Amino acid sequence: MNDTLPSWHDTPTKQAILDFVATVTDESSPCYVPPAERIAVFDNDGTLWCEQPAPAQFFFGVDRVQALAPQHPEWHDQEPFASMLKGDYDAVFAGGEQALLELVMATHAGMTTVEFEQIVRDWLATAKHPTFNRPFTECVYRPMLELLACLRANGFKNYIISAGGIEFMRAWSEQVYGMPPEQVVGSSIQTKYELRNGEPVLLRLPKLNFLGDKAAKPVAIHRHIGRRPLMAFGNSTGDQQMLEYTQGGSGARFMMLILHDDAQREVAYGPTRGLPDVKLGTFPPALDEQAQQGGWIVVSMKDDWKQIFPA
Amino acid sequence: MNDTLPSWHDTPTKQAILDFVATVTDESSPCYVPPAERIAVFDNDGTLWCEQPAPAQFFFGVDRVQALAPQHPEWHDQEPFASMLKGDYDAVFAGGEQALLELVMATHAGMTTVEFEQIVRDWLATAKHPTFNRPFTECVYRPMLELLACLRANGFKNYIISAGGIEFMRAWSEQVYGMPPEQVVGSSIQTKYELRNGEPVLLRLPKLNFLGDKAAKPVAIHRHIGRRPLMAFGNSTGDQQMLEYTQGGSGARFMMLILHDDAQREVAYGPTRGLPDVKLGTFPPALDEQAQQGGWIVVSMKDDWKQIFPA
Numbered sequence: 001m002n003d004t005l006p007s008w009h010d011t012p013t014k015q016a017i018l019d020f021v022a023t024v025t026d027e028s029s030p031c032y033v034p035p036a037e038r039i040a041v042f043d044n045d046g047t048l049w050c051e052q053p054a055p056a057q058f059f060f061g062v063d064r065v066q067a068l069a070p071q072h073p074e075w076h077d078q079e080p081f082a083s084m085l086k087g088d089y090d091a092v093f094a095g096g097e098q099a100l101l102e103l104v105m106a107t108h109a110g111m112t113t114v115e116f117e118q119i120v121r122d123w124l125a126t127a128k129h130p131t132f133n134r135p136f137t138e139c140v141y142r143p144m145l146e147l148l149a150c151l152r153a154n155g156f157k158n159y160i161i162s163a164g165g166i167e168f169m170r171a172w173s174e175q176v177y178g179m180p181p182e183q184v185v186g187s188s189i190q191t192k193y194e195l196r197n198g199e200p201v202l203l204r205l206p207k208l209n210f211l212g213d214k215a216a217k218p219v220a221i222h223r224h225i226g227r228r229p230l231m232a233f234g235n236s237t238g239d240q241q242m243l244e245y246t247q248g249g250s251g252a253r254f255m256m257l258i259l260h261d262d263a264q265r266e267v268a269y270g271p272t273r274g275l276p277d278v279k280l281g282t283f284p285p286a287l288d289e290q291a292q293q294g295g296w297i298v299v300s301m302k303d304d305w306k307q308i309f310p311a
Numbered sequence: 312m313n314d315t316l317p318s319w320h321d322t323p324t325k326q327a328i329l330d331f332v333a334t335v336t337d338e339s340s341p342c343y344v345p346p347a348e349r350i351a352v353f354d355n356d357g358t359l360w361c362e363q364p365a366p367a368q369f370f371f372g373v374d375r376v377q378a379l380a381p382q383h384p385e386w387h388d389q390e391p392f393a394s395m396l397k398g399d400y401d402a403v404f405a406g407g408e409q410a411l412l413e414l415v416m417a418t419h420a421g422m423t424t425v426e427f428e429q430i431v432r433d434w435l436a437t438a439k440h441p442t443f444n445r446p447f448t449e450c451v452y453r454p455m456l457e458l459l460a461c462l463r464a465n466g467f468k469n470y471i472i473s474a475g476g477i478e479f480m481r482a483w484s485e486q487v488y489g490m491p492p493e494q495v496v497g498s499s500i501q502t503k504y505e506l507r508n509g510e511p512v513l514l515r516l517p518k519l520n521f522l523g524d525k526a527a528k529p530v531a532i533h534r535h536i537g538r539r540p541l542m543a544f545g546n547s548t549g550d551q552q553m554l555e556y557t558q559g560g561s562g563a564r565f566m567m568l569i570l571h572d573d574a575q576r577e578v579a580y581g582p583t584r585g586l587p588d589v590k591l592g593t594f595p596p597a598l599d600e601q602a603q604q605g606g607w608i609v610v611s612m613k614d615d616w617k618q619i620f621p622a
Binding site: 036113157166167170174180181182184188191192193194195199200201202215216217218219222223224225226227241244245247248 | 347424468477478485493502506510512526527535536555558
């Protein structure tokens, strides 16, 4: 099975993953878990792909504001749009969750679900990551792609449980992660069914439906999956409750946090760097301590991963 | 493939199902659909199991009110509880959706999700259908169980899209229908994540989260599945939009309504019987007409089904 994780160094981290998978799939083991219950949940931003200097969906929002600005002359004097148009993202983040939600409602609503999916796909086809200068879908972590494939091959069903927009992720999750839309869960706005010229459509409304971060992650897991996960992967305080909830199940459970400590190949923003939580997933010392106490595995991107991104 | 539906008479209805499945799974057909997109959605009450004289969950509510009444002396003078305790269900239904929601909040909330699941299972283990005098889980339609199995064998993923309670159904859907919890969607109340004596639990709150009937069914399908279904099965106006939405997809689609016209073996409540919608799924002449115009198949339980219930 070792060959299934070629981008992982032969460290105890890799061994812990392989041991766990071997144990729960071994019918003679007391920890055997039937395939239907092999649920693995993954945070997305910072766990499956790069979230620095901001999650891809933020840059999608930036480009949407630019694209829609001609129809909204008032945005030049109105926050958070004015700062967004000037590229002053720190000012945008200073507005907190409220400012980000306002941006989402102004840029992610007002079209059908089919139209929105196309907007995301068109954007992804040309957008480039601001520092790595490659498509966002190539800023995924190669070791994690291998892990997803390894779990799938062992009868696991992989789910994304993200605070990111569910429909933003579903537009590319199947192609990039091999995760079909029904295995992608995130924050959402409301939709409304209607007949438009006789055609049944779902219209995206500028109203929040669900914000899927922190304590809302176990809620989302229960709502969409209805089972406690066997394995959970995250990288920040936003994932704390998801990992706790997974740990709370009976029998063998596996919890993993990815520590961004590779300044050379990605960005270092581990426990020693207290960035504002709204902007980035943070991994404060308290989370590190909880991980140690709970037997959660902490991946060092620097030491555990041979390669970060696909070639 | 004919042998896979032994409880169906050899009528055009059965042939339409088999032809559709054969076509979309035939790689040489222009209508071929890859397995990942073979989504079939089913209403539950009246489509997969008996909903007369009321859906099983209603009787669950009746028994819950009885069980909790000693702790609520005020219920004897308070509607809808007073009528419920007296067995005057018509008076309960007369209170409309509001009365039913009040009953749900009083009887389905205040415990953890794990506790609730156990309550449902314990109830189902002993409760009997009031007229058929057998467990509710044996009041499922045998021809539909065969259909679910046939679709599964042909690479379909079957989902329940019901107005019934999602957690009520998930407690038995895997055992009875072979549908794992993640393929069961319904109405829901809110849950809250918390640590209880250090144990992570989800507490069920007396607050509505989602009411999954009528125009909310396509919304639920999009939220949980993220794809337009290939096949949709219902039996009432509550399923109209789900079937419309399915029909609106490109390529081959299959829509089916079950007409309850078998007074001998079940209950006849077809287009000629205008029962209050809150109480029962209704199949008015207008729906019949829409079915004809849309090429939806209408199953006559009397003429198309050899047997209704399992032996």
